[in-house]
Amino acid sequence: MNSSNLNISNELPLPSGKCIRDTSITQVVFPCLYTLLFTVGLTLNCLAAWIFFRIPNSTTFVIYLKNVVVADLLMTATMAIKTISDSGLGSWKLKVFVCRYSAVVFYMTMYINIILLGLISLDRCLKIAKPFGRAFIQNTTFGKVLTVLIWALMFFITGLPNMILTNKTPSASVKKCSSLKGPLGLKWHEAVNYLCQIIFWTVLALIAICYTFISKKVYESYKNSRRNDKTTTRKTKARVFIVVAVFFICFGPFHFMRVPYTLSQTGTLSDCRAQNMLYVAKESTMWLSATNTCLDPLIYIFLCKVFRKILFNTLRFKPNTVQTNETQTNAEENAMQ
Template identity: 50%
Template sequence: MKATNNFSYFRNDSNCTSDNKISQVIFPLLYTILFLVGITMNGLATWIFFKISSKSNFIIFLKNTVISDILMVLTFPFKILSDAKLVPWVLRGFVCQVTQVVFYFTMYISILFLGLITIDRYQKATSPFRTSTTRSLLGAKILSTAIWISMFTLSLPNMILTNKKKTPKNVKKCALLKSEFGLVWHETVNYICQLIFWVNLAVIVVCYMLITRELYKSYKRTKCAGKAASKKTVNLKVFIIIAVFFICFVPFHFTRIPYTLSQTRHVFECSAQKTLFYLKESTLWLTSLNACLDPFIYFFLCKSFRKSLLNMLCKHAPPSALGTRTAEQNEGDDTEETPL
C-alpha cells in the first residue's frame, strides 16, 4: 500500500520538468554525431559480417553484438527529433512507449554479449589452440537466441504498460504514461538489469585478472626482449573490451537506480530530480557511444573481420597503398582470431 501511495504521489509531481536548451540543443546535437558515425561504422560491420561464416563462438557473439548496435543506433533519430522538439508531441509518446524501450533492450543485450566475448577471450588465453566444434557452435547459437528472447520478454511489458492517454503535458515524462503496475514493472526490470550489469562487470573483471596473469606468465617465458615487446603489443589489444565496458556502461549504472527512483517514487525534491536527469542523460550518451566503439573490438580482435575489411579497402586503394595494406592483412597469426 505504501508503494502505491508513493507512485500515486509521484503523479501529482508532474510539473518538475527539465525542458531547456541543454536537453533541446546539446544532447540532440551529440546524438546526431553518434548516429552519423554509428550508422556508418555498424552498417559497414554488418555488411562485412554477412560475408563471414559463423565458424567460432567468438564470431557468433560478435554478430549478435553488431545486430544489437544497429538496432540501438536506429533509435537515435527518434530521440533527436523528440528532444529537439522538431516534431509534434505525439512522437514523444512513441519514443516513451517503443524506441526508448528498444534502446534499453539492446543496451543489455550488448552488455551480456560483451560478457560472453570476454569469457571466450579468457578461454583463448588458456587454450590458444582450442577450436570450436559443431556442438559448441550450436550451444553458442542457442545461448544467443535465449538472450534475445529473455530480454524481449522483460522489455515487452514496458511497451504494453505505457498505456495512459497521451497529452502534450504527460509526454514530457515517460513515467507519467505508465499505469500503476507499469511503474512497478519498470522499477523491477531496472533492478533485474542492474543485476545483469553487475554480474557481467564481475565476470569481466575476474576474466581480465586471469587474462593478465596468463599474459604475465607468457611474458616471463619469453627470454628475448625484442620478441617479448612485439608480442606484448599484440596482446594488449584484448584489453579494448574492458576499456569499452568501463567507458560506456559503468558511469550510467551508478546513476540509474537513483534516477529511476526519482521517476517512479516521490523521494527527491525537484532540484535533485533535475540534477539526476542531467547525470542520466550524460551517462546515457556514454552508453550510446558503445555502438561506435564496438567496431574497434571487431577490427582489433577478429582476424576474419579485419581481413575482410582490408580486402575491401584494397579494391579501392591506389597502387601505392596496396603493398602496405597487404602487409597489414598478413600480419599476425594463422588462426581465425587474434591470439592473446
C-alpha cells in the same frame, strides 16, 4: 515550449506537487550529440554488418560478434527517433512513441550488448585455457541457441512488459515517460532497472576475471619465450583490455547513477531540483553509453583476425600489424583472434 517557465518550476515546486522537467539543455545540446553518434555509428556498423555477412558462423566468437552488430544497429536506429523527438521537431505523439517503444528498444539492446560482450570475454578466456580443444559452450549450435534465448528473454522481461505497461492515455502535455505508466508499470520499470544493474555488475566482474587470466597467460608466454619487444607487448595489452575499456567508458557512469534516477521516476525522490539534476545526469551518461555503437567496431578490429583482414583488404590497406600476426605467440593468437 517555454524554457523560462521550466526554469522557474525547477526552482519552485508546483502547487499540485508535480515537478516540471527542465529540458532546455536536452533540447539543444543532446540532439546534436546524438546526430553525431547516429551518423558515425550507422556508417561503422553498416560496414561491420557487410563484413560479417561474408564471414561464416564457424565459431561462437563470430556468432556473438554478429549479434553485437545487430544490437548496435537497432540502438543506432533509435537515436534518430530520439533526436527528432528531443529537439522538438516532431509532434507530441512522437514523444509518446519514444516512451512506449523506441526508448525500450534502446535499453533492451544496450543490455543485450553488455551480455554478449561478457560471453565474448568468456569465449576468449576458454580459448586460451584450452587452445587445442573446445568446451561444449563453444559449440556453434550452443552459441546460436544461447543468443536466441538472450534476445527472447530480454524482450519478454525488459521489452514487451514496459511497452504494454506504458498504457496511460497520452496527451499533448506529456513531458516524462513515467507519467504514461500506471502503478504496475512503475513497479515493473523499477524492478527491471534493478535487474539490469545486476546484469551489468555480473558481466563486469566476469570480464575482469577473464581478462585478468588472459593477460597473465600472455605475460607468461612472453616471459617464457624471452621476447623483449616492448612495442609488441604494449599492443598486446591494448588489445587484451579493449573490452574492459569499452565497459568502463561507456557503461560505468550510467550505472552508477541509474538507481537514484529510477527512484526519482517512481516517486521516492520528491525534491524538484534534485529530479532535474538527475535527469540531466541520466541523459549525459546515457549518451556516453550510446557511444558503444561507435566503439564496438574497435573490438571487431582488435579481436577478430578475419574481420580485420577483410576490412584491410576492402580498404586496400595492408599495415605491418597484419604482416606480423604470423610471428605472434600462440597465447596472443588464442586471446585476440
